[in-house]
Amino acid sequence: xxxxxHVWRQKNGKDAGRMVTYQVKGVNEHASFLExxxxxxxxxxxxxxxxxxxxxxxxxxxxxxxxxxxxxxxHGGHERTTxxxxxxxxxxxxxxxxxxxxxxxxxxxxxxxCVDRRAFDKIIAAGGYISANAGSAPDGNxxxxxxxxxxxxxxxxxxxxxxxxxxxxxNGSAMLFVAAKLAHMHMLPQGQPxxxxxxxxxxxxxxxxxxxxxxxxxxxxxxxPKDISRDVIAMMNRxxxxxxxxxxxxxxxxxxxx
Amino acid sequence: MSWFVGYVRSSVGAKTIMAVTGLLMVxxxxxxxxxxxxxxxxxxxxxxxxxxxxxxxxVKWPTRAGLIAVFVIHLVSAIRLVMMNRAARxxxxxxxxxxxxxxxGRTMALTGLVILAFVFFHLAHFTFxxxxxxxxxxxxxxxxxxxxxxFVRAFQNPAMYGIYFAAILLLSMHLxxxxxSWMQTLGLRHPKYPWTDKVGPALMVILFIGYMAPxxxxxxxxxxxxxx
Numbered sequence: 001x002x003x004x005x006h007v008w009r010q011k012n013g014k015d016a017g018r019m020v021t022y023q024v025k026g027v028n029e030h031a032s033f034l035e036x037x038x039x040x041x042x043x044x045x046x047x048x049x050x051x052x053x054x055x056x057x058x059x060x061x062x063x064x065x066x067x068x069x070x071x072x073x074x075h076g077g078h079e080r081t082t083x084x085x086x087x088x089x090x091x092x093x094x095x096x097x098x099x100x101x102x103x104x105x106x107x108x109x110x111x112x113x114c115v116d117r118r119a120f121d122k123i124i125a126a127g128g129y130i131s132a133n134a135g136s137a138p139d140g141n142x143x144x145x146x147x148x149x150x151x152x153x154x155x156x157x158x159x160x161x162x163x164x165x166x167x168x169x170x171n172g173s174a175m176l177f178v179a180a181k182l183a184h185m186h187m188l189p190q191g192q193p194x195x196x197x198x199x200x201x202x203x204x205x206x207x208x209x210x211x212x213x214x215x216x217x218x219x220x221x222x223x224x225p226k227d228i229s230r231d232v233i234a235m236m237n238r239x240x241x242x243x244x245x246x247x248x249x250x251x252x253x254x255x256x257x258x
Numbered sequence: 259m260s261w262f263v264g265y266v267r268s269s270v271g272a273k274t275i276m277a278v279t280g281l282l283m284v285x286x287x288x289x290x291x292x293x294x295x296x297x298x299x300x301x302x303x304x305x306x307x308x309x310x311x312x313x314x315x316x317v318k319w320p321t322r323a324g325l326i327a328v329f330v331i332h333l334v335s336a337i338r339l340v341m342m343n344r345a346a347r348x349x350x351x352x353x354x355x356x357x358x359x360x361x362x363g364r365t366m367a368l369t370g371l372v373i374l375a376f377v378f379f380h381l382a383h384f385t386f387x388x389x390x391x392x393x394x395x396x397x398x399x400x401x402x403x404x405x406x407x408x409f410v411r412a413f414q415n416p417a418m419y420g421i422y423f424a425a426i427l428l429l430s431m432h433l434x435x436x437x438x439s440w441m442q443t444l445g446l447r448h449p450k451y452p453w454t455d456k457v458g459p460a461l462m463v464i465l466f467i468g469y470m471a472p473x474x475x476x477x478x479x480x481x482x483x484x485x486x
Contacts, residue, residue: 006352019352072355098353105348170359172346175269203270212346213269213339215366216439217359230442231449237270238445244265 001027001088004096005040007052010109017109019098029089033076034059034066036088037099053112059084061225064160067167068113069100074164074223082162082225102167106174106210117163119209120177126205127198128181130190143189153187156180158226168223171212176220178206179236180228186239196243203240272339277440279332284437284461286325287429291465294409297472301406301484305398308405333374340367362435362462369432376425383412390418410483413476426469434462 003024010017024040031039034056041051057065066083070076076086091097099113107115145153157180165176182199185191191198214233221230265271293311296304311318356364379389387394393411398404413419438458441447447454475481 008352017349069351069354072351072353073357077355077357100351100353103347103349103351105346168357170347170356170364171343173269173343203268207269210346211269212343213273214443215343215363216435216442217356217363219357219359222357229449231447234442234445234447236445237273237443240268240270241265241274241445244261244268244271 001029001091001093003027003036003091003094005036006096006098007040007113008100008109009052009112010101012111013108019100027088029087031088032059032084033068033070033086033088034084053110053114055114056084061085062160064162067102067115067162067164069098069102069167071098074102074167075162075225077223080225080227082160085225102163104163104166104172104211106172107163107166115163117161119211120161120163120174122209123174123178123202123205124181127194127201128185130185131194132190145188149187153184156184156187156228156232159184159224159228160226162225164223164225165220165228166211168219169212169214170217170219171215173214173220174206174209174211175214175233175236176224176228176230178202179232182236182239183232186235195239196246199236199239200243203236272335273443275331275335276339277443279328279335280436281440282328283325283332284433287433287465291468294472295468297406297409297481298475301398301404302400304406304409305400305402305404309402312403329377333370336367336370360435362431362458366432366435369428372425372428373432376429379421380425384408390415407483409472410476410481413473416477419473419477422473423470426466430462430466430469433465434458437461 005022005024006019007022008017009020022040022044024036024043027036027039034054037052037054045051055065055067057063059066061082061084064082066075068075068083070083070086075081075083076090078086078090101107101109101113102115102117104115106119107117110116159177159180161177163174163177166172166174169175182202185198186195218230221228266275293307296307362369383389390408390412393408396404396407398406413422435458438455441454441457472481
């Protein structure tokens with residue numbers, strides 16, 4: 001296959017950046033999208049040009065490292081597919097393809113197609129854990145969890161933190177990510193004691209990072225490679241309102257003193 | 259009260275404000291529409307209804323004050339959210355392909371501003387009598403303000419009909435997205451009740467038909483002036 005690829009090139013965070021057009025020749029239709037970029041990079045290096053920087057790691061759809069907005073859709077817009085699992089057979093010979101980084105103020109571009117997703121780490125650090133001293137792993141079935149609850153917790157826990165939800169959202173909102181992280185703990189008994197505090201802390205961290213607000217377009221749900229449902233956002237909204245209404249000032253003071 | 263300020267400023271809290279104020283205005287829109295459907299009941303019924311509303315000053319003024327407050331809060335909150343959302347994506351995509359969002363959803367800010375302009379026009383027209391003053395202060399023979407004749411005269415003018423048609427269409431579009439969104443925003447949306455996503459589109463059709471039925475009947479000469 002021969003392709004015309006428009007790629008975002010940006011030297012560093014301070015550079016304004018621009019779209020650059022490349023011709024890629026002899027792409028195997030069984031190659032993944034990332035392998036097509038590898039081929040393009042080899043052609044660029046052979047010509048003495050800088051290779052295009054893009055994120056990738058496991059290349060089997062589970063690490064959450066690959067990104068790329070392809071033809072205006074995160075991960076190329078195929079259902080439950082990450083960019084590394086997107087194959088060139090979905091494209092036509094001679095097609096024009098636009099490749100851009102995730103676009104969000106909270107995800108600044110580091111170089112070309114690589115963005116800094118540490119804002120997600122800050123949200124997790126704010127409350128995405130259970131702070132009980134759990135000791136060694138409990139015996140199987142020692143903590144009873146109904147199958148349906150376990151399934152829903154697992155569905156939410158499938159989030160790989162890639163950021164496609166933020167990239168897809170017209171408002172650059174991270175609510176699907178944050179809500180998934182909250183839901184996977186709040187579906188389980190271990191998540192209950194810190195439920196209100198955790199929800200408040202993670203939503204506050206999300207707002208502080210400069211993500212936008214949900215306008216209920218559900219572009220995030222369509223873009224999610226792990227098919228996470230917008231139901232988790234409704235759950236987060238409900239929990240956050242309950243946490244705010246039931247917030248006790250003395251609790252946070254006591255905690256600060258301790 | 260610090261928790262309340264924090265809540266209102268947060269992303270989730272600001273959206274709750276939009277949902278609650280929006281819902282209150284939707285309820286008003288439904289009641290207002292039902293009121294105007296009484297145009298089909300004739301001059302006496304409509305004028306009696308209008309004069310009944312005007313006589314309830316204990317209800318009228320608190321309702322007006324409440325509506326203005328709700329409207330202003332909705333507007334201010336919307337402006338703040340739109341600005342924050344624009345700031346969250348400083349560099350736009352060269353190519354962006356929406357997958358699931360609707361035209362109604364993506365144009366909420368625009369249709370909202372048109373509705374704001376329309377509300378001013380509508381108040382100037384039927385509340386303050388500034389748009390067609392010649393039809394505004396007519397008595398109806400029972401010592402009541404002849405709201406019926408005012409309504410008929412207004413929509414016998416095709417240009418006036420056109421303005422209301424366009425405004426009601428955009429208002430319905432705005433509510434198509436809003437009336438489906440509020441349950442999700444308040445966290446009430448649940449897979450057990452999948453029909454909640456259809457509330458907005460259904461309300462859009464009901465409000466558009468309900469609001470445009472009396473003016474359309476006037477334009478088609480089904481609703482006529484008394485004695486005409």
